[in-house]
Amino acid sequence: MGLTIYDIAKEAGVSASTVSRVINSRPGIKKSTREKVEKILKESNFSVSEAARGLVNQTSRMIGILVSDIRNQHHIEGAYMIEQHFMKLGYCSLILNAGDTDESKADYIRILSSRRVNAVILIGSAFQNSAVEEAIKDYIPNTPVIFQNGVFSLPNVSSVLSDDVAGTYEAAAYLYNNGHRHIAYVNGNDTPSNRKKVQGYEKAAEEFGFEPLIKVSEDSAEGSAAVTETLVNEYPEIDAIIYAVDLLGVGASRKLLDLGKRIPQDIAIIGTDNSPFSMLSNPRLSTIDTKLQDLSSACSEILEKAIENPTYREHLVITPSLVLRETT
Amino acid sequence: MGLTIYDIAKEAGVSASTVSRVINSRPGIKKSTREKVEKILKESNFSVSEAARGLVNQTSRMIGILVSDIRNQHHIEGAYMIEQHFMKLGYCSLILNAGDTDESKADYIRILSSRRVNAVILIGSAFQNSAVEEAIKDYIPNTPVIFQNGVFSLPNVSSVLSDDVAGTYEAAAYLYNNGHRHIAYVNGNDTPSNRKKVQGYEKAAEEFGFEPLIKVSEDSAEGSAAVTETLVNEYPEIDAIIYAVDLLGVGASRKLLDLGKRIPQDIAIIGTDNSPFSMLSNPRLSTIDTKLQDLSSACSEILEKAIENPTYREHLVITPSLVLRETT
DNA sequence: GAATTTTTTGCAATCGATTTCAAAATTTTT
DNA sequence: AAAAATTTTGAAATCGATTGCAAAAAATTC
Numbered sequence: 018m019g020l021t022i023y024d025i026a027k028e029a030g031v032s033a034s035t036v037s038r039v040i041n042s043r044p045g046i047k048k049s050t051r052e053k054v055e056k057i058l059k060e061s062n063f064s065v066s067e068a069a070r071g072l073v074n075q076t077s078r079m080i081g082i083l084v085s086d087i088r089n090q091h092h093i094e095g096a097y098m099i100e101q102h103f104m105k106l107g108y109c110s111l112i113l114n115a116g117d118t119d120e121s122k123a124d125y126i127r128i129l130s131s132r133r134v135n136a137v138i139l140i141g142s143a144f145q146n147s148a149v150e151e152a153i154k155d156y157i158p159n160t161p162v163i164f165q166n167g168v169f170s171l172p173n174v175s176s177v178l179s180d181d182v183a184g185t186y187e188a189a190a191y192l193y194n195n196g197h198r199h200i201a202y203v204n205g206n207d208t209p210s211n212r213k214k215v216q217g218y219e220k221a222a223e224e225f226g227f228e229p230l231i232k233v234s235e236d237s238a239e240g241s242a243a244v245t246e247t248l249v250n251e252y253p254e255i256d257a258i259i260y261a262v263d264l265l266g267v268g269a270s271r272k273l274l275d276l277g278k279r280i281p282q283d284i285a286i287i288g289t290d291n292s293p294f295s296m297l298s299n300p301r302l303s304t305i306d307t308k309l310q311d312l313s314s315a316c317s318e319i320l321e322k323a324i325e326n327p328t329y330r331e332h333l334v335i336t337p338s339l340v341l342r343e344t345t
Numbered sequence: 346m347g348l349t350i351y352d353i354a355k356e357a358g359v360s361a362s363t364v365s366r367v368i369n370s371r372p373g374i375k376k377s378t379r380e381k382v383e384k385i386l387k388e389s390n391f392s393v394s395e396a397a398r399g400l401v402n403q404t405s406r407m408i409g410i411l412v413s414d415i416r417n418q419h420h421i422e423g424a425y426m427i428e429q430h431f432m433k434l435g436y437c438s439l440i441l442n443a444g445d446t447d448e449s450k451a452d453y454i455r456i457l458s459s460r461r462v463n464a465v466i467l468i469g470s471a472f473q474n475s476a477v478e479e480a481i482k483d484y485i486p487n488t489p490v491i492f493q494n495g496v497f498s499l500p501n502v503s504s505v506l507s508d509d510v511a512g513t514y515e516a517a518a519y520l521y522n523n524g525h526r527h528i529a530y531v532n533g534n535d536t537p538s539n540r541k542k543v544q545g546y547e548k549a550a551e552e553f554g555f556e557p558l559i560k561v562s563e564d565s566a567e568g569s570a571a572v573t574e575t576l577v578n579e580y581p582e583i584d585a586i587i588y589a590v591d592l593l594g595v596g597a598s599r600k601l602l603d604l605g606k607r608i609p610q611d612i613a614i615i616g617t618d619n620s621p622f623s624m625l626s627n628p629r630l631s632t633i634d635t636k637l638q639d640l641s642s643a644c645s646e647i648l649e650k651a652i653e654n655p656t657y658r659e660h661l662v663i664t665p666s667l668v669l670r671e672t673t
Numbered sequence: 674g675a676a677t678t679t680t681t682t683g684c685a686a687t688c689g690a691t692t693t694c695a696a697a698a699t700t701t702t703t
Numbered sequence: 704a705a706a707a708a709t710t711t712t713g714a715a716a717t718c719g720a721t722t723g724c725a726a727a728a729a730a731t732t733c
Binding site: 019062064065066067068069071072075077079087088090093094096097100101104109110111112113114127128130131132133155156238264267268271274294296297298299 | 392396403418429439566596625
């Protein structure tokens with residue numbers, strides 16, 4: 018345990034420099050010594066200390082992935098793609114699940130700074146706040162950062178986000194154009210992203226001239242079921258509801274069927290995100306596809322360029338599209 | 346950028362040792378110097394290099410979490426609990442998504458060894474193979490390891506697993522005792538865990554005297570739908586099916602309804618794992634609850650003890666229980 | 674105010690690698 | 704076989720922290 022290159026060197030009767038050169042397959046080592054050292058390396062199950070190596074090389078070969086909620090299928094999907102992509106390039110991923118408050122999220126930036134990660138990815142619009150922005154400016158001003166689903170006006174931060182306003186607007190427009198006149202909106206947690214979705218809904222309401230009606234649900238199927246029940250009891254004229262998240266839509270559709278409503282004849286439903294389970298639900302949920310897959314792969318690519326060329330920046334906006342299934 | 350304690354020391358007119366003592370709140374520093382140093386530390390946004398620190402202290406303050414498929418809701422739930430638990434204790438989590446082959450999984454053990462993680466968690470029975478076992482023995486023989494859903498007979502490996510044989514057995518027994526006589530089983534990927542589930546099914550078949558009928562599906566709702574369709578067409582007498590994974594059960598129930606079968610009157614269905622969406626599906630899926638939540642929290646606790654006391658080991662088996670919902 | 678005790682501080686070694694530069698070993702050329 | 708050119712190798716400095724030990728400074732005692 019805890020073998021160092023000096024131990025290997027002694028064993029092989031060479032110097033530590035030579036061992037290091039063998040490990041890193043540097044040129045200029047006699048074939049016979051190289052083989053001798055390699056043999057001992059294998060036999061003794063030696064593994065280099067990345068900490069020591071990182072210290073000299075001034076790099077950690079780690080990527081910091083900050084996720085606002087790792088249990089969220091979309092977030093983890095994004096983290097997965099990045100982890101896979103960079104593992105191939107020899108990087109490890111520090112995946113951290115950010116805390117609740119803005120300040121605690123900023124703390125995580127400091128942690129990543131201490132770990133000297135080569136790049137940082139923020140996944141989730143919840144990072145859109147000044148504490149995090151300050152922390153980036155102060156602690157990792159030269160580390161390439163990419164913000165999935167948010168924007169910072171900092172020189173080292175790229176961004177990739179879906180146009181939430183447009184997505185919801187389009188959904189509302191579709192419903193209106195298909196004869197719905199009482200279109201309600203059920204929001205989830207108060208996040209920057211969800212606020213933009215509401216904007217899109219309000220914009221459609223104003224443009225098409227229907228009365229906006231917005232309720233807020235906690236982020237669970239049960240919460241949504243409850244909110245939806247109240248909603249349709251209070252406003253029986255409602256003939257369509259848009260949900261800020263697919264999970265809410267699924268919880269609601271279930272409840273509406275229980276209440277004897279027919280979907281989509283009595284009430285049409287549209288969720289958001291095209292989550293894996295939206296297709297599994299019964300009836301299959303129509304949804305606003307925010308193209309998270311595309312977002313994530315764009316992230317990987319941008320980040321790779323940014324690591325190679327520290328001045329590379331990019332700001333990408335992806336327009337969502339409607340996926341019509343059985344609830345519309 | 347890249348400030349060191351020497352920079353801070355110079356700025357404060359003290360030695361690096363003093364700065365280090367302030368950073369680590371060591372005793373024996375005059376209040377006035379401490380305050381002076383702290384002020385400069387703040388102002389200059391200094392952050393210690395964990396790599397350098399780890400080198401002297403012989404610790405990385407990192408936990409390695411190896412997951413066989415991070416996109417699997419159960420796996421990520423387990424990783425999440427551990428990440429949260431250890432972040433509070435000042436550890437960062439290296440979450441790695443293991444490769445496909447046994448050998449590539451073993452490679453990840455070597456990577457974690459290089460990173461000198463303080464503990465390793467394996468999540469998923471896919472790690473149950475000799476390549477991984479060898480790698481642990483060779484590369485991290487003194488690092489506490491905990492295997493969620495598998496067992497190794499190594500002195501440094503604890504384990505926490507659900508009794509897969511018992512779970513499936515119980516499900517089959519329940520069905521049999523409720524009048525079903527043609528109980529089929531649909532398996533998923535070939536993993537040690539799934540093999541044990543099959544054993545439980547076969548055991549029940551033998552004990553209760555019904556004819557075992559096993560099909561294999563790929564791990565997707567569509568795959569399961571296809572397999573299920575063939576199955577019921579070929580064997581119309583089937584009146585119950587157990588699925589190795591909830592996802593398969595959900596995909597199947599959907600297809601069965603499309604085929605005009607009534608659930609559970611014509612065919613009863615039981616999934617496995619009590620996944621979040623099993624409750625959301627329509628009809629709500631009955632399932633074998635493998636108590637993954639309990640498993641994960643047990644992991645955190647055991648691991649914490651093992652880090653404090655490197656000889657601590659524990660082997661925990663949790664018995665699954667049936668959750669009966671609308672498909673039985 | 675000198676001597677003693679106690680508090681603070683800094684020097685230098687250390688952790689485990691990498692890398693430059695010069696020395697040693699080998700090969701090639703005369 | 705000596706000189707020159709080339710290939711291999713190793714000694715020592717470095718990365719950025721921590722820490723034991725001794726020295727310096729301050730506080731206490733006489």
